[in-house]
Amino acid sequence: MNHLKTNFLLISVDALKPEFITDPQKFGVILPNISEFFINNGVFASKGVKSVFPSFTYTCHQTIITGTYPDTHGIYNNIMFDPDGSHKGAWHWFVSDNVPTLWKLAKEHGYCSASVAFPTSVGAQGDYIVPEFWWDGSPLDTKFIDAVSVPQGLASEMEKEIGRFPGGLDLTVDGDRRRKEAAVWLLRNKIKTHDNVRPFFMSTYFASFDETAHINGVYSPEALRALEQIDQMVGDLINTAYEISERDLVICMVSDHGSLDNHHCIRPNVKLKEAGLISVDEQNHMISWRAWSQRAGGTCEIRLKDSKDFESRDKLSLLMDQLRTEGDNGILEVLTGDQARLNRKGFSEADYVLVAQKGYEIRDDICGDYMTNELIQKAQHGYSEEFDEMRASFCMMGPRIPKGMDLGSCNLVDVAPTLAALMGIPIPTAQGENLCERFPTEDLQMNKK
Secondary structure, eight states: OOGGGEEEEEEEETTOOHHHHHOGGGGTOOOHHHIIIIITTEEEOTTEEEOOSSOOHHHHHHHHHHOOOHHHHOOOSSBOOOTTOTTTTOBOOBOOSSSOOHHHHHHHTTOEEEEESOTTOBTOOSSEEEOOOOSSSSTHHHHHHHHHSBSTTHHHHHHHHHOOOOOTTOOSHHHHHHHHHHHHHHHHHTGGGGTTTOOEEEEEEEOHHHHHHHHHOTTOHHHHHHHHHHHHHHHHHHHHHHHTOSSEEEEEEEOSOOOEEOOEEEOHHHHHHHTTSEEEOTTOOEEEESEEEEEOSSEEEEEESOTTOHHHHHHHHHHHHHHHHSSSSSEEEEEEHHHHHHHHSOOTTOSEEEEEOTTEEEOOOSSSOSEESOOSOSEEOOSOTTSGGGOBOEEEESTTSOSSEEOOEEEGGGHHHHHHHHHTOOOTTOOSOOGGGGSOHHHHHHHTO
């Protein structure tokens, strides 16, 4: 492949499960654009993509864009570990400092590097970056997004033509529609101006299927309709990418994880409070903590406040032993921090990690019953990456990419090294496989040219 004559578009559809791509009729969902572009004319993974630990949005997206596991890139959760609220609910909006991203590498190797609303992209090195970020969901979000965009002022320039850019708290179909309009605007008004000089690498993100599934259930009519509308947006985006350039175009569509329906919530912090590791006042507001559980959907990490507090460490160890042995508590696995880091490549700063059974979402509440069937969300992810239900999606089409080829299964860490290989970019830090090596010999040889 002549790398510098090819454009690359990376599309992430949050929580898109592989069965929706390969067998949409089974679920009564119609996805004409995804079917035509990727199933008929590209490669896909019918058995899905093994996600990372935990299978949570921000952790996964940093893996997608770096090709590394969480213990390497350092983002272990959506929200920062912050029992005291010192960070005011801040998320891991920021790109990893530990490893290079595809945005940075693409720019360094002659591509126009761009992104719209991709999680973990604040601080990314590129030519045009409008990251996912927010403050409070109000119009104030725009000023913050504009301040952290590359170049600074890009978001406000865009909004003069397309209206308000949705912050990361707007996860509706309408929010996705405006994310799509932002990506289209960027292609037509910025990236196109570079077309006769250099190709582009651009990433985009759609959130509404995941959010609608959280609210209504994975296979609910509402979630399926959201997915159908995303399919239309994907079609519009791809057609615009073709429209603005006469170069070849490779399109890769991925998701970060799957999802499954919940039937219970469990609250490990209730157990920690009962063990004397969390103290509350008369209104049940936390006064102090010596150990804290922070959720990541179907998992949680537990950290000691003071690693030299041996009394608390002993109490916590005893509680973890109890959770391992008692029945009917919704816990599938109790991992030590070393087990989580060495065996699962996640939660490197945890003392313990709890992995829930299917359908038992973990919450951060301190008070109330440990287990309840009163759900906060009808569907969730963040469960064990070994669950089939947590499998993500991968498909790709473009010149010299086989048509209708089923890759079977692959890993989320494979996305970045595969794209890097097609782009002719070295990415030595990546920990995944170049999936092009699975292509038939004639396609593989052409991609090496």
